[in-house]
Amino acid sequence: xxxTSPVLLNTGLPMxxxxxxxxxxxxxxxxxxxxxxxxxxxxxxxxxxxxxxxxADLGRALKELLPKHGLTREDVxxxxxLGPKDQGEKAMEGALxxxxxxxxxxxxxxxxxxxxxxxxxxxxxxxxxxxAQSWATLEELHAQGKLKAIGVSNYTPAHMxxxxxxxxxxxxxxxxxxxxxxxxTELRKVCKEYGVCFQAYSSLxxxxxxxxxxxxxxxxxxxxTPGQVLLRWAVQQDxxxxxxxxxxxxxxxxxxxxxxxxxxxxxxxxxxLDCGQKYCWDSSEVV
Numbered sequence: 001x002x003x004t005s006p007v008l009l010n011t012g013l014p015m016x017x018x019x020x021x022x023x024x025x026x027x028x029x030x031x032x033x034x035x036x037x038x039x040x041x042x043x044x045x046x047x048x049x050x051x052x053x054x055x056a057d058l059g060r061a062l063k064e065l066l067p068k069h070g071l072t073r074e075d076v077x078x079x080x081x082l083g084p085k086d087q088g089e090k091a092m093e094g095a096l097x098x099x100x101x102x103x104x105x106x107x108x109x110x111x112x113x114x115x116x117x118x119x120x121x122x123x124x125x126x127x128x129x130x131x132a133q134s135w136a137t138l139e140e141l142h143a144q145g146k147l148k149a150i151g152v153s154n155y156t157p158a159h160m161x162x163x164x165x166x167x168x169x170x171x172x173x174x175x176x177x178x179x180x181x182x183x184x185t186e187l188r189k190v191c192k193e194y195g196v197c198f199q200a201y202s203s204l205x206x207x208x209x210x211x212x213x214x215x216x217x218x219x220x221x222x223x224x225t226p227g228q229v230l231l232r233w234a235v236q237q238d239x240x241x242x243x244x245x246x247x248x249x250x251x252x253x254x255x256x257x258x259x260x261x262x263x264x265x266x267x268x269x270x271x272x273l274d275c276g277q278k279y280c281w282d283s284s285e286v287v
Contacts, residue, residue: 009172019045021244031057037248041255049081055101081113088130091137173197181277
C-alpha cells in the first residue's frame with residue numbers, strides 16, 4: 001500500500017488516505033517549503049481553510065511546484081473550508097473567495113468548517129438555519145462543478161442527522177478530531193450508516209499523545225516513531241489522516257505509514273486508551 005492509496009468518496013471521487021494539514025502554516029516561504037517537502041514524500045492531498053489564511057499561498061505554491069515534480073492539477077486533491085464568519089447568507093461569497101484565493105480552477109472537497117456561526121452564541125436558534133443555508137450554497141457550487149465534493153467538519157451525530165434529513169446532496173465526508181483517546185464511536189457509526197467518509201484531524205492530540213506510555217511502548221516494539229504509530233492506528237481502520245508540520249524531516253516521517261502494520265493486540269491496546277478526551281474544539285453545545 002502506498003501513501004496515495006485512495007478512499008472512494010460517495011461521489012465516486014478517490015481521495016488519498018494521507019494529506020498534509022496546513023493549519024498554522026503561514027507565509028509564502030513556509031507554505032512553499034512544506035508543500036515541496038510533502039510532494040517529494042509522496043503526499044498528494046492538501047488540507048486548507050479560509051480561517052487558516054493560507055489558501056492563496058497554497059494555490060501559488062502548487063502552481064509553481066507541480067510542474068517541477070512532473071505533476072498536474074489533477075494529480076492532487078485540495079480541501080478547503082468555509083469560515084464560521086461566512087456561515088449562512090455569506091456562504092456564497094465565502095466559498096467563491098476560497099476558489100479565487102486558491103485559483104486552481106476547482107476545489108476537490110469543500111467543507112463547512114464549524115456547525116455554529118461566528119458572532120452568535122452556541123445556543124442561538126439561528127444556527128441550524130445558517131447551516132442549512134450554507135449547505136444549499138455548497139450544493140449549488142457542487143452542481144456547477146466548482147466544488148467536486150462537499151462535506152462538513154466538527155459536526156456531532158445530531159448535526160449529521162439534521163443535515164441528512166434536509167440535504168439534496170449528502171455530505172461526502174466528515175472531518176473531526178480522532179485519536180486513541182477520542183475514538184468517536186457514535187460518529188463513525190453515523191457516517192457508516194449514511195455512507196459518509198470519516199476523516200481524522202489532530203491524530204497526535206496536539207502532540208500530547210506522542211509521550212503517552214502505551215503509545216511509546218507500542219512504538220518501541222514496532223521500531224517506529226510514536227507519531228507514525230498514532231497515524232497508522234487511524235489508516236489501518238481506513239480513516240484518512242492529515243498530519244501537519246513545516247519540518248521536511250517530520251513531513252517525510254509522517255508519510256511512512258504504509259510499510260508496517262500494527263498487530264491486533266497493539267491496535268486493541270491503543271483503542272483501549274479511549275476516554276473521550278478532546279484536545280481541540282468542542283461543538284457538542286452548538287444547537
